[in-house]
Amino acid sequence: MDRAASENETHFGFAEVPLGQKQGLVDDVFHKVASRYDVMNDLMSGGLHRAWKSAMTTAIGLPKGARQFTLLDVAGGTGDIAFRAIAAGGPGVAVTVFDINDAMLDVGAARAAKRRLSDRVTFIQGNAEELPFPSSSFDAVTIAFGIRNVPRIPVALKEMRRVLKPGGHLLVLEFSKVDVPGLARIYDAFSFGVIPRLGKLVAGDGEPYRYLVESIRRFPDAETFANMMRDAGFEQVTATPMTGGVAALHVGFRI
DSSP: OOTTSOTTEEEETTEEEEHHHHHHHHHHHHHHHGGGHHHHHHHHHTTTHHHHHHHHHHHHOOOSSSOOEEEEEETOTTOHHHHHHHHHSOTTEEEEEEESOHHHHHHHHHHHHHTTOTTTEEEEEOOTTSOOSOTTOEEEEEEESOGGGOSSHHHHHHHHHHHEEEEEEEEEEEEOOOOSHHHHHHHHHHHHHTHHHHHHHHHSOSHHHHHHHHHHHHSOOHHHHHHHHHHTTOEEEEEEEETTTTEEEEEEEOO
């Protein structure tokens, strides 16, 4: 992240804030957008997040048969990735959804009940920097569009590696740096000029969307983040750009 900031400081969008304040500020953003989370992602990605999530779900390698497979989805409170995984895998797939935000978890739990999936999808509240699970608990860990909101990303990455079984893998889907010059200009104009206005129009408040745009711009490029995963102990790390680098899928294994 920003090497100019001290170890006791971080960023909330473009603003520099004390490390201890970021989580509360992020929580406030997601309390505001929880009921419109799908709309938020559609605005942020032009609807492409659905295709990107499908690609990540495929990359998990979920078994189709009855073999037991445990998936931890971090920062996945609304259940979007969990429901995709259940649909893609066999009856042995079980998902634990972990999120720090209770409003997001409430949305996910209600959706699971409506889909009659409460017996296969468990919702737990907590901090990604302190996962309350034994080591070597999960076959795979996923986090989609959530890692950039974690105050101490290296700590969270080490925790995700810890709870993976040997041979298990982490999949991180996150917005990235656009690598097509013409597209980059268009995307910047859309992100800063249009998304906050759409957020205000659709959700009644443009400020959460402004933070989310700024947090995307502060997040490192795909190769830099891949190196962060390597530093956390992951091996065979790959970074696959999507849609000209608007997003990237990162995969790393615990060997």
